[in-house]
Amino acid sequence: MYMIMRAAALLLAGFLSFGTQLDAAAPEAEHGQLTHAPEDSWTMPSAVVLIDAGHGGIDGGATSGSTLEKDINLAVAQKLYLLLNSQGIPAVLNRNGDYALSDDNRWHISRSRHKRDLSQRRQLTDEIETTMLVSLHVNWTKNSSKFGPLVLHQSSGESALLAFCIQDTLNRQQQTAFYPREGKPFYLLRKVDQPAVIVEMGFISHEGDRTMLTNPREQLRVANAIALGIRQYKWITR
Template identity: 65%
Template sequence: MIRTLLTLLVLFMFLVHPVASAASFPSQSSDRWALPSTTVIIDVGHGGIDGGASHGDLLEKDINLAIASKLYLLLRSRGIAAVMNRTGDYALSDDNRWHRTGSRHRRDLSQRRGLTEEIGSELMVSLHVNSARNSGKRGPLVLFQNTGESALLAFCLQEALNRQQNTTALPREGKPFYLLRRVEQPSVIVEMGFISNAQDRSMLTDSRKQLEIAEAIASGIGHYQWVAN
């Protein structure tokens, strides 16, 4: 957990806000440093021992990180503050020493949720890749919380991704998903395509197409902010 917080602090101070005002930090006599705040938390799905969905040697965790990195830079270029909760190939569960459970998966999820409580943000976008037994299934799918703000964010993202991938899916409520149930900020899970589908797999592994996906997500976030504000 300490490694993750330090990573986020470095990202915040030197990437998200290259020039920090004195008011951004407590006085030298303060007992502790203030934790960063941001607009968007980019939740990079899986990592480390948890590869996520796969096809041969291709792993979801690597696709998620590649697109998340592009999304981060795009948001920053548009003046939207953002942080990534994973900047390399490691499992967030490794940083979780506070959740006493034998389940690595539960430690991973609670660590992701815990970071949303420690870092003030307006919304969270969790990036993932889908998989299905039916290799014909393709396209993006955005899952939302049982709140109007989350649903609005999901519709903005789904519409942008549909245009990018020439699909017509509608977002769905993600009732079973831990992050959507436990995170307080408006949050969504973005399934960016199917690793089990040849067409989607080609898109998800092409650097230029990854940038198109990131641009669609950034556009959806911008549209949400315009409507919500």
């Protein structure tokens, strides 16, 4: 009798354990109905700042010898991304490697790679929920004596304020005294709805600027100045 009762107890315990595993594996139920994940539960990332790393891939941008603008833009963009996120300002990068955004554009039917590149950058400002666009670039001119940062902005007051904040912090970092300018002919500044600026971080055609922009430690200082300008803008507009 004892052996029969013990076997029955073990069988019951095994049954209860099996039932518990089934409950754990089954979807949660409410009022007898199985719950399902909503069909629109996936979303694009959202952030405060969309960092546009200019050029990339086949598009090297401005050059000086073997120095390519696209590499400088990406290096500073990656540092800016890490700085902003570490400071509690969510940011996203539109490229994190050496590739052309025109290659991702399958919707804009155009033979012009340049047009596909720009339209893809602009489209991302619609797809990704952000409050501002900061596009990083490096300047070039035949006059090798020209140097220093320049921030271009839209006609809107918010964009102009963002440009003034970033220009001020870059001026202090590079010991210059330049003013931002409205960039009327630039596609992104005309087409993007959010406050947007193009940050020309220096001149690749100027030896001093080029040395600064290719030095990882100095790139971090440039990125920190831009991050400080963004924080100042956010403090003023809070």
